[in-house]
Amino acid sequence: MLDAGNLTRTASGRKARPKTLCLRYEGLPRYHSSANPRSTAFKTFDRSAAIIVGSQGARFLVHKELFARQSPFFAAALNGAFAEGVSQAVHLPDVEAKTFEHVVLWMYTGRLERDPFFYKDGKPTYFTLLDIYALADQLCVEGLRNAVVDKIAALAETTNSVPTPTDTFILYEAMRHNAPVRRLILDVFAFKKTDNIVATHPDDWHPTFLRDLVCKLKRPGWAALRRHELRAWRPLSWQGTKACEICKAVLKPGASGSQCAGCNRAFCAGCVGKGMGSCSLDWAVAERECKPWLRGMCEYHEHEETEKCPPEAE
Ligand SMILES: [Zn+2]
Ligand SMILES: [Zn+2]
Ligand SMILES: [Zn+2]
Incomplete structure (x- = not known):
């Protein structure tokens, strides 16, 4: 039977985030990273930067090159003519430290937490992954976004579950409208048998999510x-x-x-x-059979800043 992901989340996670933080759309030169940005970043590893996160001001002391290399946002904030370039500190008061930790993990290791981290009471916590995606979008960390959509698709498949109504609020209020993760989740709802869960779930689905889903299904x-x-x-x-x-x-x-x-x-x-x-x-x-996300995840990726997936991996 089709299941919904875990519902437990803090109320604060539902608040809309500022969407203007990402500098990618503001005339920043396009950023190119090598296939494995970490391997070269370690050669010039002599400067650190402080990133002050959240309302409590949690302080992360990180390697500047490593962050600048993998994120046009940090490249601009740490290298550019920004005031922050002088002090080598970046302030992110609207970001939750527990979500930012996933960005730090990604920057240093190129991976997400292990699978058990994304479960609670046997159900996937899609909201955690969506929060990470939204933050990776704000901070322009494309590789992390792609890894998160891969994880969401894998969890939906292995657990035969879909995100919850609350998750659709993150999807439609904390993301830019053309984020590929929206397309993935609409596909998951369209190609799995989700009519019952949509009809009977006690919580409200985001109205725009429902509109997009109807539009998709009206073109059978x-x-x-x-x-x-x-x-x-x-x-x-x-x-x-x-x-x-x-x-x-x-x-x-x-x-x-x-x-x-x-x-x-x-x-x-x-x-x-x-x-x-x-x-x-x-x-x-x-x-x-024949679910688009099983055929290859690259259609839900972005590759402006990261290397395209090799064909055999698609
Ligand atoms: Zn025919
Ligand atoms: Zn087919
Ligand atoms: Zn790809």
Whole structure:
């Protein structure tokens, strides 16, 4: 049975965060890092910086190069003509220290906490991951954002669960509107059988989340097409042919069509060309196979500052 993630979270986590902290959109030169920014950052490791976090002023003394290299935000704050460049201290009063710790872990090790950290009472704590994503967005740490969407997809799959209504408030109030993590979570709700949980959960879902989900589901043909990994395909003989999944017409030998690399279903060129207007979203199929996030996570990544995923990892 489909489950919702863990609900327990502090009320403060739900507050909207300032979205203007990230300097990426304000004419900053695009930042390039090497494939493994940590390996080179250690060569020039002679300066530290203090990052003062949260209302209590928790102080993190970090290696300046390591942070500047992996985050255009810290590069600007620590190297630029900012007042903060002089004192080598960055103040982040609106950031929670317990979330910032995950950024520090990522900067030094390139990994997230181990899986058990993201569970409570046997359920995934999606809110923790969404908080980390939102902060990684503010601080322009792209690699961390990509690692978080990977983790969310893996948890949703291994535990057959989806984020809670409260989580959708983080998703729609603490994130920029085009953050790929929104797309992932909408896909998870669209391609898992979530009608019951959406209908019966006692808490309210974020209204914009519901609107986006309705829009996605109102285009069932489009959603059904996207679910499959279509490759050009031509049946060689009558024995080897198949009927089109949508119009049920048998593909003639030699006729050009498409086949899904995941489920091997066939689609005629006509139906694919029409954009699957007549195709319906089949929950039974969606539950078992052909979920976009199983095919490859890179469509939910961003690679402006990090190296693209190699094809074999997709
Ligand atoms: Zn398929
Ligand atoms: Zn067809
Ligand atoms: Zn990628």
